[in-house]
Amino acid sequence: MVYKTVIIGTGPGGLTAAIYLARANMEPLVIEGPEPGGQLTTTTEVENFPGFPEGIMGPELMANMRHQAERFGAKFRTGWVRSVDMSKRPFTIFIEGAESIQAETIIVSTGASARYLGIPGExxxxxxxxxxxxxxxxxxxxxxxxxxxxxxxxxxxxxxxxxxxxxxxxxxxxxxxxxxxxxxxxxxxxxxxxxxxxxxxxxxxxxxxxxxxxxxxxxxxxxxxxxxxxxxxxxAIGHIPNTAFLEGQLETDSSGYLIVKPGTSQTNVPGVFACGDVQDNRYRQAITAAGSGCKAAIDCEYYLEDVQSNTADVQLKF
The missing domain is CATH 3.50.50.60 (FAD/NAD(P)-binding domain)
Incomplete structure (x- = not known):
């Protein structure tokens, strides 16, 4: 089976992308790693996410977004993505301890991990x-x-x-x-x-x-x-974008964050998109990640429409 789109990673970006794609009947598969939900699952009360005037706990917000994506038909799979072959289509995703899967498009939403000191009590x-x-x-x-x-x-x-x-x-x-x-x-x-x-x-x-x-x-x-x-x-000693598993196949900046075409979520590989903190070294907020997930889903949908109509030397229609 070849999936239309696979979202690698969750967090506000990946889950928003899953919601949009599922509502568009794209049947996305979301691969969530060992920390599903991203950094918000390690926070307590979130008071700056629109729509929750009394605030909401980070893990609860992520659980709600996951359930919303599932409600519209998104599928979830837990696993550690070891590597991805982007040299030919369909793309192949290799998961630790499991069979590889193939996808026509990929959305990378693996986030960036805060650097910690590694001291007791931290x-x-x-x-x-x-x-x-x-x-x-x-x-x-x-x-x-x-x-x-x-x-x-x-x-x-x-x-x-x-x-x-x-x-x-x-x-x-x-x-x-x-x-x-x-x-x-x-x-x-x-x-x-x-x-x-x-x-x-x-x-x-x-x-x-x-x-x-x-x-x-x-x-x-x-x-x-x-x-x-x-x-x-x-x-405040920096963040590490989670891009090592891509093995240099996607263009990054000097700090390792994925570079996308301005105004879009498109990476340098047609059919591969990025959202959330993995491509954002400036804002790193839940709401900006969610917004970028929306963009990635829409870009992905347009891309597949162009491929199916044979008009895409696989460029986004913008």
Missing amino acids: RENVGRGVSTCATCDGFFFRGKKIIVIGGGDSAMEEAGFLTRFASEVVLVNRRTELRASKIMQDRARASDKISWSLDRTPLEVLSGPLGVTGLKVRNNASGEEEVIEADGIFI
Whole structure:
């Protein structure tokens, strides 16, 4: 069997694409990995997704989107995609421990994984005071003391955003020098809410029954351990787009994010589309991911219509 379209990955982008394609009777197959639903399944309350004035839990939002796609006929399969052969059509998708499947079109929605420090107490406290998204979770720390870990532009941006809510933001970096651009450093240093704890190596996230209580660090100059008390810790050391399994078959930027034709979801391989954070190194929001999933579904549908009418040297009709 050759599927009309296979969506690799879920999250708001992949599930939105599944909803649109299923409603168009395209019978999409969604391959969900070991973390179905993406990063939203690791968050608590989502208050900035339109249509939920009282907020909604991240896992519940993803479950609702999955059920909606299933209602219209989308099929789901759990598996780890090992590789994809895009050299000829139909495309072949190789799944770990299972038979390969073929598809006329593919939508890549594998997201980007936040980089973590790998220190004790970090992963256990995600959703209990540890976060990797200021715009997602900053609101919950109104009037609180927050730590931001990182030294690049994203850390400066996160720290600046969090000053809207926090009483104090402590920026922790393991080096004395920052990697951030001068303009971003200047903006951060201009804020009277941001304090600096440089040349400190994070060692452990400390927590109690109600969540995060602070961060244990090593003073690299003295070698002594210190504790910085805080109600929340935001880790801002970048993201890793989940594109390694594509083995360089799709064009990426210098950070590994998939490049799409401006205004569309089309990659450099005709018939292969991308949506969600895997092609978005700027916004990385649930709503922008969902919007890109809509685009990918419509682009995919148009592409197949063109192929069937033999008009497509397989270009999108835009």
